[in-house]
Amino acid sequence: MIRFLGQRLVTIPFVALGVVTILFFIFKAVPGDPAALAAGATATQAEIEATRVRLGLDQPLVVQYVNHVLGVFVGDFGYSTTFRGNPLPHILARVPATLELAGAAIALTILVGIPAGIAAASAHNRWPDVAISLTVIGLLAVPNFWIGMLLIAFLSVQWGLLPSFGNAGPLALVIPSLALAARLIALVARMTRGIVIEELRKDYVRTARAKGMRRGAILVRHVLRNVMIPTVTIIGLQTGYLLGGSVVIERLSAWPGIGDLLLTGVSNRDFALVQGITLVFVVGFLLINLIVEVLYRFINPRLRYA
Amino acid sequence: MSRVLDIEGLTVGFETGGRRFDAVREVDLALDGGEVLALVGESGSGKSVTALAVMGLLPEVAEITAGTIRFEDRDLARLGEAEMAAVRGARIGLIFQEPMTSLNPTMRVGPQVAEVLRLHKRAGAAAARRAVEELFALVRIPDPAARYDDFPHQMSGGMRQRVVIALALACRPALLIADEPTTALDVTTQAQILELFRDLQREIGQATILITHDLAVVAETAHRVAVMYAGRIVEESASEALFAGALHPYTRGLLRSIPVVRTGPAAGHPRRLVEIPGTVPPPWDLPQGCAFAPRCPRASARCRAERPPLMPFDGGRRAACWHPHVEREDAA
Ligand SMILES: Nc1ncnc2c1ncn2[C@@H]1O[C@H](COP(=O)(O)OP(=O)(O)OP(=O)(O)O)[C@@H](O)[C@H]1O
Numbered sequence: 001m002i003r004f005l006g007q008r009l010v011t012i013p014f015v016a017l018g019v020v021t022i023l024f025f026i027f028k029a030v031p032g033d034p035a036a037l038a039a040g041a042t043a044t045q046a047e048i049e050a051t052r053v054r055l056g057l058d059q060p061l062v063v064q065y066v067n068h069v070l071g072v073f074v075g076d077f078g079y080s081t082t083f084r085g086n087p088l089p090h091i092l093a094r095v096p097a098t099l100e101l102a103g104a105a106i107a108l109t110i111l112v113g114i115p116a117g118i119a120a121a122s123a124h125n126r127w128p129d130v131a132i133s134l135t136v137i138g139l140l141a142v143p144n145f146w147i148g149m150l151l152i153a154f155l156s157v158q159w160g161l162l163p164s165f166g167n168a169g170p171l172a173l174v175i176p177s178l179a180l181a182a183r184l185i186a187l188v189a190r191m192t193r194g195i196v197i198e199e200l201r202k203d204y205v206r207t208a209r210a211k212g213m214r215r216g217a218i219l220v221r222h223v224l225r226n227v228m229i230p231t232v233t234i235i236g237l238q239t240g241y242l243l244g245g246s247v248v249i250e251r252l253s254a255w256p257g258i259g260d261l262l263l264t265g266v267s268n269r270d271f272a273l274v275q276g277i278t279l280v281f282v283v284g285f286l287l288i289n290l291i292v293e294v295l296y297r298f299i300n301p302r303l304r305y306a
Numbered sequence: 307m308s309r310v311l312d313i314e315g316l317t318v319g320f321e322t323g324g325r326r327f328d329a330v331r332e333v334d335l336a337l338d339g340g341e342v343l344a345l346v347g348e349s350g351s352g353k354s355v356t357a358l359a360v361m362g363l364l365p366e367v368a369e370i371t372a373g374t375i376r377f378e379d380r381d382l383a384r385l386g387e388a389e390m391a392a393v394r395g396a397r398i399g400l401i402f403q404e405p406m407t408s409l410n411p412t413m414r415v416g417p418q419v420a421e422v423l424r425l426h427k428r429a430g431a432a433a434a435r436r437a438v439e440e441l442f443a444l445v446r447i448p449d450p451a452a453r454y455d456d457f458p459h460q461m462s463g464g465m466r467q468r469v470v471i472a473l474a475l476a477c478r479p480a481l482l483i484a485d486e487p488t489t490a491l492d493v494t495t496q497a498q499i500l501e502l503f504r505d506l507q508r509e510i511g512q513a514t515i516l517i518t519h520d521l522a523v524v525a526e527t528a529h530r531v532a533v534m535y536a537g538r539i540v541e542e543s544a545s546e547a548l549f550a551g552a553l554h555p556y557t558r559g560l561l562r563s564i565p566v567v568r569t570g571p572a573a574g575h576p577r578r579l580v581e582i583p584g585t586v587p588p589p590w591d592l593p594q595g596c597a598f599a600p601r602c603p604r605a606s607a608r609c610r611a612e613r614p615p616l617m618p619f620d621g622g623r624r625a626a627c628w629h630p631h632v633e634r635e636d637a638a
């Protein structure tokens with residue numbers, strides 16, 4: 001396990017380097033003069049040239065690239081026009097809010113999606129199964145910001161049950177995390193249903209029945225463990241999607257996370273900010289995948305000793 | 307010896323894919339305490355369905371449409387799910403063919419066996435663990451205390467099947483049903499497991515139904531043999547009598563298809579397997595008369611027109627054939 005962790009952790013800086021490189025050249029290819037953007041709309045030509053020299057934008061491309069990479073690895077993410085300096089502290093300050101939102105969405109997915117899938121599977125082809133399956137199709141068919149808007153329209157505006165924006169207290173977390181998790185809940189419910197139906201046909205279930213165990217006990221004590229293995233994988237893989245979804249949802253409910261900040265960066269044409277956030281997203285995604293792999297090994301005894 | 311199991315007129319109907327058919331038809335079987343009855347027949351003849359009917363574990367598409375299954379003063383065919391669950395694992399143990407998949411891959415083997423003791427015997431955790439280690443020793447698993455915490459994938463097929471046997475015998479059931487317990491194992495392991503079976507049979511003395519399509523297994527293990535064909539019992543007799551001279555042409559065909567491993571100079575060259583020509587008819591498309599008639603070398607016009615009932619012969623034997631390999635004792 002230690003060796004496995006070590007191997008994976010070592011690869012992260014290399015993937016990060018790749019991402020930094022790709023982003024650097026993409027933004028170099030974007031039309032527009034970064035020096036003019038950094039100097040501001042009212043700057044004179046002389047001020048723009050001075051900014052260009054100050055930011056090192058007059059250097060050859062290779063030199064700029066090396067400086068950029070070296071900077072990133074010591075925590076200098078370049079000159080953000082929004083923050084008039086290194087955007088890293090501002091990005092990191094926003095990370096907890098996004099983690100909170102994503103964590104709440106994953107918790108909802110586990111608490112709602114998995115039980116819904118199990119309920120549907122154990123009522124296979126009877127009305128609860130049909131009801132759950134139709135809900136799933138509905139949720140998968142609509143984009144999550146639309147669900148967010150519906151939730152705000154009803155829960156918040158119409159009935160006044162919950163706050164619709166900001167991050168004041170746990171109640172404010174309900175609408176954005178539901179909106180963010182809706183698709184994932186549906187996806188996990190559908191996959192869990194399929195997996196449970198498949199597991200229920202397996203020989204070990206027959207053995208458990210031959211022991212005299214009742215169906216409910218078999219589901220909880222035998223089937224659930226086997227269902228968790230693929231389900232954790234699915235949730236883990238979908239967490240990247242969750243991070244992407246948080247961009248829109250955070251803006252929709254004014255949630256002060258890095259997704260919201262990313263949109264600010266894009267509308268300000270703040271290259272350093274967008275690059276920095278993208279890198280944080282990527283590293284976050286890699287770390288989450290690592291956590292999923294560790295969890296997966298933990299719940300699957302066939303891999304634990306491998 | 308007391309009667310343990312008495313099946314009368316058991317018929318199991320299936321309804322799948324818009325088709326209705328009986329996979330088991332009017333089966334009569336009786337079993338005394340300590341007796342080993344082998345149930346043999348080609349694939350699809352209804353052996354497993356018979357066993358599942360006794361356990362109350364028929365698939366959802368099947369149901370018992372007629373007959374009684376008397377076991378310990380009750381009719382299992384009419385028992386509710388809760389009462390049946392109390393019989394399963396406690397009074398009747400079941401061993402399946404697949405040792406590789408019949409244990410839960412994500413659970414240690416010891417607790418999987420302990421579970422049945424905790425369920426039926428209300429054993430505490432420590433007592434159950436001790437009992438399981440004793441059971442592991444009983445089924446000759448070396449170093450039981452260490453193996454208790456193994457996962458199934460850490461064990462060989464033979465060891466896993468020993469675990470399954472321990473599981474089935476944990477509550478000392480009056481009846482053990484073993485559905486092809488050695489088919490998936492290699493030949494050496496097969497022999498070891500069968501030997502274990504015979505030893506346990508002597509030590510514990512439960513009645514056993516041994517399902518197999520391998521007659522070589524039967525010869526060494528069973529007291530009595532029932533041969534099934536297309537859902538019916540076509541011959542039943544003591545093992546020695548069956549091997550000395552079977553009555554039914556189908557049984558004779560099965561006996562010819564035993565691969566005999568020779569000893570001596572030709573050792574290692576099993577005799578060629580002589581298959582019975584033709585195939586078992588599907589249960590939804592049976593011929594009018596004797597179901598075996600289309601494949602039978604002795605079939606006559608009567609066989610094709612009229613189904614022979616199971617008739618008694620000397621020595622307590624029974625056979626369903628118009629032209630058995632012996633004259634019927636009570637025939638004029
Ligand atoms: N789940 C099922 N759905 C539909 N038909 C079934 C099912 N299980 C059994 N059958 C039918 O019942 C008949 C008897 O099957 P059974 O499993 O008892 O055969 P068997 O004698 O145990 O054969 P084998 O030696 O292959 O195990 C088969 O013809 C099969 O078509």
Ligand SMILES: [Mg+2]
Pocket residue numbers: 353354355485
């Ligand atoms: Mg079978």
